[in-house]
Structures are given as structure tokens and as C-alpha cells.
Amino acid sequence: MSTKAPLPPTGTRDFLPDAVRRRRHVQGIISRCFERHGYEPLETPAMERLEVLLGKYGEEGDKLLFKVLHRGDKLKRVLENSPVQESELTELGLRYDLTVPLARVAANYPEQLTRVFKRYQIQPVWRADRPAKGRFREFFQCDVDILGSLEILAELDIFAAIGEIMAELGLGDFELHINHRKWLSGLLSSLAVPASEHATVLGVLDKLDKVGPQAVLEELREKNVSEALREQMPGLFESFLAGRPQPEAFASRVADQAGGPEAIGQLQTVLAWDGPRGGRIVWNPLLARGLDYYTGLIYELRIPPWPSSFGGGGRYDNLIGMFSARPVPAVGFSFGLERVLDALEERGQFPAFEGHARAVAGVLDPAVIPWALDAVSSLRAQGLSVDLFPEITAVGKLMKWVDRKKIKYVLFMGSNEMETGTVSWKDLQTGESGTVPLSEISSILR
Amino acid sequence: MSTKAPLPPTGTRDFLPDAVRRRRHVQGIISRCFERHGYEPLETPAMERLEVLLGKYGEEGDKLLFKVLHRGDKLKRVLENSPVQESELTELGLRYDLTVPLARVAANYPEQLTRVFKRYQIQPVWRADRPAKGRFREFFQCDVDILGSLEILAELDIFAAIGEIMAELGLGDFELHINHRKWLSGLLSSLAVPASEHATVLGVLDKLDKVGPQAVLEELREKNVSEALREQMPGLFESFLAGRPQPEAFASRVADQAGGPEAIGQLQTVLAWDGPRGGRIVWNPLLARGLDYYTGLIYELRIPPWPSSFGGGGRYDNLIGMFSARPVPAVGFSFGLERVLDALEERGQFPAFEGHARAVAGVLDPAVIPWALDAVSSLRAQGLSVDLFPEITAVGKLMKWVDRKKIKYVLFMGSNEMETGTVSWKDLQTGESGTVPLSEISSILR
Numbered sequence: 041m042s043t044k045a046p047l048p049p050t051g052t053r054d055f056l057p058d059a060v061r062r063r064r065h066v067q068g069i070i071s072r073c074f075e076r077h078g079y080e081p082l083e084t085p086a087m088e089r090l091e092v093l094l095g096k097y098g099e100e101g102d103k104l105l106f107k108v109l110h111r112g113d114k115l116k117r118v119l120e121n122s123p124v125q126e127s128e129l130t131e132l133g134l135r136y137d138l139t140v141p142l143a144r145v146a147a148n149y150p151e152q153l154t155r156v157f158k159r160y161q162i163q164p165v166w167r168a169d170r171p172a173k174g175r176f177r178e179f180f181q182c183d184v185d186i187l188g189s190l191e192i193l194a195e196l197d198i199f200a201a202i203g204e205i206m207a208e209l210g211l212g213d214f215e216l217h218i219n220h221r222k223w224l225s226g227l228l229s230s231l232a233v234p235a236s237e238h239a240t241v242l243g244v245l246d247k248l249d250k251v252g253p254q255a256v257l258e259e260l261r262e263k264n265v266s267e268a269l270r271e272q273m274p275g276l277f278e279s280f281l282a283g284r285p286q287p288e289a290f291a292s293r294v295a296d297q298a299g300g301p302e303a304i305g306q307l308q309t310v311l312a313w314d315g316p317r318g319g320r321i322v323w324n325p326l327l328a329r330g331l332d333y334y335t336g337l338i339y340e341l342r343i344p345p346w347p348s349s350f351g352g353g354g355r356y357d358n359l360i361g362m363f364s365a366r367p368v369p370a371v372g373f374s375f376g377l378e379r380v381l382d383a384l385e386e387r388g389q390f391p392a393f394e395g396h397a398r399a400v401a402g403v404l405d406p407a408v409i410p411w412a413l414d415a416v417s418s419l420r421a422q423g424l425s426v427d428l429f430p431e432i433t434a435v436g437k438l439m440k441w442v443d444r445k446k447i448k449y450v451l452f453m454g455s456n457e458m459e460t461g462t463v464s465w466k467d468l469q470t471g472e473s474g475t476v477p478l479s480e481i482s483s484i485l486r
Numbered sequence: 487m488s489t490k491a492p493l494p495p496t497g498t499r500d501f502l503p504d505a506v507r508r509r510r511h512v513q514g515i516i517s518r519c520f521e522r523h524g525y526e527p528l529e530t531p532a533m534e535r536l537e538v539l540l541g542k543y544g545e546e547g548d549k550l551l552f553k554v555l556h557r558g559d560k561l562k563r564v565l566e567n568s569p570v571q572e573s574e575l576t577e578l579g580l581r582y583d584l585t586v587p588l589a590r591v592a593a594n595y596p597e598q599l600t601r602v603f604k605r606y607q608i609q610p611v612w613r614a615d616r617p618a619k620g621r622f623r624e625f626f627q628c629d630v631d632i633l634g635s636l637e638i639l640a641e642l643d644i645f646a647a648i649g650e651i652m653a654e655l656g657l658g659d660f661e662l663h664i665n666h667r668k669w670l671s672g673l674l675s676s677l678a679v680p681a682s683e684h685a686t687v688l689g690v691l692d693k694l695d696k697v698g699p700q701a702v703l704e705e706l707r708e709k710n711v712s713e714a715l716r717e718q719m720p721g722l723f724e725s726f727l728a729g730r731p732q733p734e735a736f737a738s739r740v741a742d743q744a745g746g747p748e749a750i751g752q753l754q755t756v757l758a759w760d761g762p763r764g765g766r767i768v769w770n771p772l773l774a775r776g777l778d779y780y781t782g783l784i785y786e787l788r789i790p791p792w793p794s795s796f797g798g799g800g801r802y803d804n805l806i807g808m809f810s811a812r813p814v815p816a817v818g819f820s821f822g823l824e825r826v827l828d829a830l831e832e833r834g835q836f837p838a839f840e841g842h843a844r845a846v847a848g849v850l851d852p853a854v855i856p857w858a859l860d861a862v863s864s865l866r867a868q869g870l871s872v873d874l875f876p877e878i879t880a881v882g883k884l885m886k887w888v889d890r891k892k893i894k895y896v897l898f899m900g901s902n903e904m905e906t907g908t909v910s911w912k913d914l915q916t917g918e919s920g921t922v923p924l925s926e927i928s929s930i931l932r
Contacts, residue, residue: 048534056528076871107555108552108555111549122569193876194877397521445524
């Protein structure tokens with residue numbers, strides 16, 4: 041690329057036609073599946089008031105918000121101050137995720153939404169993160185959530201949809217790793233870890249299946265975590281890593297802890313189900329997931345042997361109500377859309393010719409324009425997708441253009457053709473060509 | 487709506503499920519049609535560098551840009567200055583239209599794009615305009631453009647697509663008003679209006695079919711426009727307004743003006759064509775359109791008797807090249823997406839049940855969860871769209887929920903049904919109900 045024209049902003053991308061087609065292929069499968077399952081589409085504005093966004097994503101998140109500058113007289117008045125405060129310069133920001141906007145929507149339209157509300161949302165979000173491979177400043181999230189249900193059936197409903205989507209994408213060999221926040225906090229409490237240290241300890245334990253027991257124990261020692269925990273951990277690690285652990289084997293450990301029996305019961309219910317189409321459900325007893333706000337079952341979508349996650353989610357019963365007077369229980373899942381696209385690319389699983397026209401028509405002579413337009417129009421009316429090269433063309437120029445497109449047939453329309461009511465055609469894959477009456481060309485193109 | 491939660495920012499909207507469905511219905515028809523015609527999809531980031539945006543939309547446009555504030559240390563350093571300059575606070579803005587990003591893309595990827603490039607783009611744009619009925623600060627544009635062709639065939643290719651889209655939307659009774667910038671400038675030059683006054687005079691003449699000859703003449707007088715023009719105008723108005731004027735009748739007037747014969751010839755070519763499917767093409771000899779950058783044929787989509795335009799466009803041969811070394815001829819059209827949605831709403835032309843599930847399943851007993859999930863899954867595998875109410879439900883609670891959704895069938899799945907391998911169902915439209923073997927329910931739902 042040798043150009044002096046300004047590029048798109050750092051961390052953002054232009055999607056040229058083939059990239060858009062690939063993205064739409066994936067988004068289409070996801071949307072159609074969620075619709076089929078009764079999830080309803082929601083879209084919210086790119087900008088939100090800062091009071092909606094600030095303080096919801098932790099200190100780090102606040103720093104990553106893109107904020108929108110005041111304009112006109114309002115800005116002018118602010119700039120006359122000295123010193124100028126950042127908070128006076130802006131009252132809007134770009135959305136950072138799709139969960140906080142959902143919480144606002146739930147509070148804004150209590151009458152229009154059903155008490156139990158199943159929605160999905162595929163839109164870009166913006167974060168001023170340091171750009172890196174696979175990390176962008178504008179990227180798409182694809183969230184599905186059920187508001188208003190306290191029951192595990194809500195999680196299972198989402199799992200069923202995930203299974204269908206993955207199968208339809210050709211990624212049916214997935215694993216859904218599940219765990220439960222109340223099991224984790226029961227486990228840590230049984231090991232005498234004070235609640236204030238749970239988050240730190242979970243952050244370390246979460247790495248068990250990536251870095252192994254030795255590294256985890258070492259990090260726990262560095263972090264000065266309670267000795268009781270470190271003594272019992274090797275035994276627990278062994279039982280967690282041996283074969284497929286079942287929650288009932290650990291029920292007695294958390295029987296007296298708040299939420300412990302409930303967590304074990306829910307894990308059992310999920311594992312008792314055969315699981316979503318294609319994939320399998322695996323209990324991962326130390327899976328923790330990063331976000332603070334989860335309160336129940338949590339889950340992560342993986343495809344071995346890829347190490348990264350293809351999406352994740354959990355139950356978060358205290359977040360959606362933040363703008364309302366009443367609490368609203370919620371479960372959600374977020375697809376890693378960019379990751380899914382990468383995986384399909386790596387496996388070469390995008391469909392061929394997706395979205396491209398079946399044929400390109402070239403008009404060889406200005407005198408035949410109206411006839412050629414009508415001929416092409418009649419082919420399109422028969423459901424055929426026909427591109428028109430928008431210049432009066434010579435055959436060579438047309439072939440050069442077609443060469444850059446994924447097209448099977450070329451049609452030539454000149455004065456000979458008009459006079460005889462025919463179309464000349466060439467099949468670029470087989471090299472065949474011919475001239476047939478206009479009425480017969482559609483059967484060749486099919 | 488009685489809520490204290492913050493609303494979306496002024497001039498922006500949340501799209502609740504039915505609104506999203508209606509928008510997707512329209513966007514889907516437009517996208518599929520453009521794809522069928524060989525237009526390729528393009529998407530660009532929401533933010534652009536300010537150097538790309540500034541100075542492209544006139545002084546008024548620059549004021550309406552949403553600009554993005556610097557962050558972190560960069561912002562801190564700026565705020566230490568006194569006085570603080572606006573230009574130091576920001577280097578990014580939200581895109582204002584889809585044409586300037588297209589011009590940047592054309593310059594950025596000369597190798598990846600074909601010389602003649604047909605693209606469409608449906609994305610939101612942001613303008614800090616005063617919000618009013620039908621005027622938003624975030625709204626969707628739907629642009630289609632052909633870059634690289636100097637020929638009128640490019641315009642006709644776009645017209646053919648517009649016709650198909652309007653017919654498929656159920657808005658086939660449209661008129662495409664056309665005119666030509668070179669005819670207009672030839673006409674004004676023949677009336678001794680200096681080129682520097684053309685824009686002002688065209689702005690007045692453009693209103694002829696809305697306000698009538700008297701008001702136009704009065705405004706021309708107020709604006710001190712040349713007497714020669716004012717003397718000849720009444721006669722011209724008469725011939726323009728009488729019946730359907732044909733360009734050939736006015737050819738001699740602009741025969742000696744630069745571009746005059748070319749303009750008349752192109753108008754004749756377009757009018758000689760039967761026109762796009764459904765609609766009709768009308769020459770509107772004083773149609774001017776607001777934008778300065780048009781250089782050739784211009785057009786506006788109307789549906790009488792609605793006074794407003796449903797979209798418009800024209801040839802602009804000097805704009806796309808602004809970031810490149812070489813000029814790039816271009817023609818384009820922009821659908822008024824919000825206006826189309828309003829029109830379909832007014833006429834009640836949205837399809838019913840669009841996107842809603844065919845049935846809702848209710849699980850009546852926790853013991854049947856795995857069985858019910860598999861039963862619903864097998865129905866979905868047969869292509870049926872089945873929503874699941876995500877709580878263990880009583881019949882009454884389920885019916886209350888269903889009442890808010892546009893659903894035809896309700897399915898009940900309890901322990902009786904599981905034991906006998908049946909499903910109980912109710913048709914909410916006819917009131918019929920029954921219990922049938924699981925294998926037979928799909929034929930009822932179809």
C-alpha cells in the first residue's frame with residue numbers, strides 16, 4: 041500500500057467487501073439462530089451519557105472510555121476557564137460494552153419490555169485499549185441475555201442456542217466449560233480464605249489448566265495466601281485434574297457454606313443434561329472468569345486445542361437493576377465474534393462465492409443500452425444475480441475487471457445480440473461459451 | 487414512562503425489538519438487491535481522523551462534527567496549557583457521512599479495489615444538528631456509489647437497482663426526478679448570470695414546484711439577481727411547468743455553453759429508457775439539489791403526494807479523488823432510510839410476525855427439563871422457530887407472557903407429557919388446543 045492518504049484511526053479497521061461478507065455470514069447465522077429461539081433484537085446508540093458509563097467498568101475501564109467533546113458556545117465558555125477540568129469538557133462517551141446499555145434500557149422502558157426479556161445485540165463497542173494482534177479499539181460484541189429469570193433453565197436455554205450456532209458455523213467440536221461462583225466462594229471459605237481475598241486467589245487458581253499446579257502454588261505463596269489453602273491445594277488439584285470431576289464428590293466440602301448446596305445442585309442439573317447439540321459440557325472446578333459482577337453459574341466456550349476462549353458469560357443478578365428501583369436477575373453470554381472469524385479463516389470454512397453475483401453483463405455498444413438494461417432486469421426478476429459493468433466496454437476490458445471478482449459467467453450484449461434477441465456467454469470456470477436466445481440464458485446461468 | 491434512569495443522549499434512539507425488525511426488513515431488501523446487482527458491501531470505522539473530516543462539509547458541517555477527546559497523559563498535558571485550544575484536545579471525530587470515508591478508502595487501497603468499484607454502505611452517521619421531528623443526531627445512511635465510470639450507464643445501473651428496491655418495499659409508485667448540473671449552468675450562463683452567483687440563484691429556482699413562479703420571482707428580485715434573468719424567467723417557467731418538458735426543446739438555448747450539449751444528450755438518453763421497474767423518470771428542469779460538489783446528472787426520489795424526498799444523488803467527478811493523486815469519477819445515491827421507514831409505517835406495509843417465533847414452549851415441572859430441552863431442540867432442527875419461556879412455569883404465568891408477544895402457538899411440557907411422549911398445544915388465534923405425540927407436533931405448527 042503506497043499512499044499518503046490518512047489511514048483509519050489506530051486500532052480501527054476498514055472492512056473491504058470480502059471481509060464484510062465473512063462478517064455477515066457469521067452475524068447472520070448468529071442472529072437467525074437467536075431469532076429462532078425467541079431472543080429479540082435490540083440496538084442502542086453509539087453514544088451514552090457519561091453518567092451511564094462512568095464507574096461501571098472499574099478504574100481501568102473509565103480510563104479506556106472514548107469521550108465526546110462539547111461543541112460551540114458550550115465548549116468556548118469552558119475553555120475560558122483556567123484551569124480547564126476534563127469533566128467540564130464532555131458529557132457523552134462511546135459505549136464500552138452492551139451490558140450497561142441493556143441495564144439502562146431495562147430501566148427506561150419498563151412498560152414496553154416483558155418481565156422476562158430475552159434479547160440479543162450485535163453492535164460495535166469502543167475501548168481506548170493498547171492495540172495488539174486481535175485487540176482493537178472498535179470491535180463487535182455479540183451479547184445474548186435473559187433478564188428476569190432466577191432459574192437455571194435460563195442458562196440452559198442459552199446453551200441450547202450456543203450449540204446450534206456453533207454447529208451451523210461448522211465449529212461443532214466445542215466444549216462449554218462451566219463453573220459456579222457460589223461453589224468457588226464456598227470452597228475458598230471452607231479453606232479459611234477471607235472474602236476480601238477471594239478475587240485475588242481466584243485470579244491465580246483460574247490459571248491451573250494453563251500453567252499447571254506448580255506454578256499456581258508458587259504464585260499463591262508469592263501472594264502470601266493463607267497456609268491452610270496452600271496445604272490442601274495439591275490434593276484438591278489432583279482430584280480436579282483427574283478424569284472428569286463430578287460436583288457431587290465435592291458437595292460435602294461446601295455443604296455448610298452459603299450458597300454451596302445450591303451451586304452443587306445447579307452444576308449437577310446442567311451436567312445431567314446431554315448438552316447442547318454437538319458440543320460437550322465440562323465442569324472446570326477452578327474456572328473463575330475475570331468479571332466481578334458474576335453471582336452464579338459461569339461458563340466459557342472453547343475449542344480444543346485452541347487455547348483462547350470463543351466467548352463466555354454467567355449469571356449476574358445485581359447488575360441490570362443498577363438504574364432501577366428493583367433488582368433484576370440476569371444471565372448472559374457474549375460471543376467472541378472476532379475470534380470466531382479468525383477460527384473460520386484458519387480452517388478455511390467460509391462458503392465460496394458468498395454474496396457475489398452469478399454473472400457480469402457487459403454492454404458492448406451505446407446503442408443497445410435500453411435493450412441491455414431490460415434484458416438484465418428480466419434475468420434479475422427471475423431471481424438471478426447479475427452485475428452490470430457500468431461502462432460501454434470492449435471484451436478485453438470487461439475480462440480484466442471480471443478477473444478481480446469471483447464470478448462464474450460473463451454475458452456480452454452488443455448490437456448483434458440485440459438484433460437477434462440473443463445473449464453471448466462464457467463460463468469462466470469451464471471455458472465454455474456460446475450464444476443463445478435471451479429466453480434460454482437463465483437456464484444456463486442456474 | 488416514569489423512570490429516573492438516564493435516557494439515551496438527545497437526538498439518539500434506542501431501537502426496541504419491533505423497531506429493529508422493521509429496520510432490518512428495509513435494510514435487508516436494500517442490501518440483497520444491491521448484492522444481486524453486483525454492488526459490494528463496505529464498512530468503515532465510526533471514528534475518522536479529524537484531518538479526514540474537517541473542511542469537507544463546509545463551515546456549517548465542521549461545527550456539527552462530534553469530536554473525540556484525548557485521554558490520559560496526552561489530555562493532562564494539554565490541560566496544563568493556558569489558554570487551552572480546541573484543536574489540541576482532539577484528533578478524532580465521528581463520521582459525518584459515508585462519502586468522505588469512501589474517498590479515503592479509495593485512496594488507501596488502490597491495489598485491493600477494482601478500477602471501476604461498485605459499493606453500497608449502510609451505517610450510522612453522527613451530526614450535532616438541532617434535533618427535530620425526523621432529524622436525529624445518530625441516523626443511518628444508505629449510500630450506493632460507482633467509482634471510476636464516466637458514462638451515463640453508471641447512473642442507469644443505479645436507477646435499475648432503485649426501481650427494484652422500491653418495488654420490493656411496496657413503494658413502486660415513485661418518481662425519479664432528474665436534472666443535470668451542466669444544463670443548469672448552461673442555462674444560467676445563457677441568461678448572463680455570472681458563475682459566482684449560480685449557487686445562490688439555483689437555490690431559489692429549485693423551489694419553483696413547491697412555492698410557484700410568483701414567489702420565486704420575488705425572491706430573485708430581493709436577491710438582486712440580474713434583470714435579464716428575471717425578464718426571461720416567466721416564459722421559461724411556463725414552458726417548464728407545462729406538461730412534460732423534453733430536453734430537446736431547450737437544446738438550442740445551451741448549444742454554445744460549456745457542457746450544454748452533453749447535458750441535453752445525457753438527459754435524452756435517460757428519458758429514452760423505459761425507466762426502472764415500477765417508477766417513472768421525470769425531467770425537472772430546475773431541480774438543483776443542495777450539495778456543491780455535483781458535476782453532472784442529479785436526481786431525487788419522490789412519491790407523490792408526499793412532499794419530501796426519499797433519497798437523492800448525482801454525479802460528483804471531483805470529490806473521491808481528494809485524497810488521491812488522480813481524479814476518480816463517481817456517481818452515487820443515498821436512500822433516506824428513516825423516511826422510507828416512516829412511509830411504510832404510514833401505509834401499514836410492514837409484514838406481520840416478521841422475525842417472531844412460531845411457538846412458545848413452557849416447561850411445567852423441573853423434572854422434565856432435559857426432556858423438554860431435547861423436544862424443543864428437535865423441533866428447531868426441523869426448521870421451526872420455537873421460543874422457550876426460561877422459568878418453570880404455571881400455565882397462567884406463561885399465557886400472560888405470551889400475550890405480549892406475537893405468537894401463534896403455545897406448547898406445554900409437563901410430567902404427563904414426558905411420560906406419554908406427547909406435547910399439549912394451543913392455537914392462540916383460533917382457540918383450538920390438543921395433545922399429540924411429539925412426532926406429530928411439527929405438522930401442527932407449520
